[in-house]
Amino acid sequence: MNKKLSGYYQHAYASEVQHFNQCFYCGCEATERDHCPPLHMLQSIIDLGEDAEFISIPACYECFALLHNERLMSVDVRFDKAKKKIAQKYAKPLRVYNMWHESELSDMSDEFAHSIKAGMKLGKEAAERIAFQGFSYVTEQATVTIREKRAEFDVEGTIFYDFKDALNYCIEVVKVDKSAFYTIVVEDCNGDFNRALSQYRHRHNKITTASDGNTLIKSFAKQHKQNSDFVTRTVKHFKNKDPSLSTEAALQQLYQNYIKK
Known part of the structure; x- marks a missing residue:
């Protein structure tokens, strides 16, 4: 059945030799073909008459797996989704890569430095995959030129x-x-x-x-020998009644209403 349905798809191949056997989504080695839309959803898409590109394109195993259950009908939309999924999956190493620098490792313990270095390496790889811009490809019917979206x-x-x-x-x-x-x-x-x-x-x-x-309240309470909790509650009461009041204005009102008398 799948073999019969796969006939709906045009097979896309990289136009330039440097991209042969490369994942269209992230640039890693391509071991699979990602079907757009997914092959196992094709029958229902045909039955519903939904519009789709019906292209299969080279993908690495990870991008193939990340997109396997995504009901997305165009290669461009699947491309963007793959980037988001990579960013989500590698959020922690990406954070390590972006937040730390090699120069900081010498100040760490050996164990911590080793952990950070490993995270930086994985995060850098993920960042490079996210930055990859795809490549131009040909199908049985057309040539699609991918313009670099830096x-x-x-x-x-x-x-x-x-x-x-x-x-x-x-x-x-x-x-x-x-x-x-x-x-x-x-x-x-x-x-x-x-x-x-x-x-x-x-x-x-x-x-x-x-x-x-808070500093103003503490200073006011000390100056006028008032309980700081009382001052805080009263200021909050005044500001709730009139949200435009600043803390300073509320303190002045407290002074006029309760202390000056």
């Missing part, structure tokens, strides 16, 4: 072509906390550095404001 990372107008370089710029020049910022840019903002910086600053400013507010 990744760009805009950091407030400065363009980088490598995620790690952009991250290091944010750490060294913008002075973000690398651990907190990495989580935001990867998990919350999907590599959008400008959105991540905006979100990071918003969170950081809120923390700073809260910290400054």
Whole structure:
């Protein structure tokens, strides 16, 4: 049955010799053919009359397995999905690779340095697979030219072509906390550095404001010989009634209403 259904697909092959036997999705050695859409879903797709490209393309075993149950109808969409799945699967080594540098290993214990080095190696391989841009290919009916889609990372107008370089710029020049910022840019903002910086600053400013507010409350309580819990609760009460009030204004209101009298 599968052999009969496989006749629906055009077989795609790399146009240039350097890409022979290479996975279209990540650049590793191709050992399988990924069917777009998956062969085991073909009968229902035919029955439903769904549009699809019906192409089989060289893939490594891992990308083939990652895409096996993905009901995606075009090679481009499957390509993007493969990248996301690789990034998810290797999230931890990617973090190690992006966050650590070889120069830092000498300050670690041998065991920890060995662990970090292994993570960096695996993370670098994953990063290279994610950065791979595919290749032009031919089918029985057409030649498909893949134009290089070089990744760009805009950091407030400065363009980088490598995620790690952009991250290091944010750490060294913008002075973000690398651990907190990495989580935001990867998990919350999907590599959008400008959105991540905006979100990071918003969170950081809120923390700073809260910290400054606590300092003001403690100073006020000490100056006027008040219980700090009482001051905190009263300030919170005033700010709940009027969210536009600053901590300083709420303290002034507390003074006028309860202490000055």
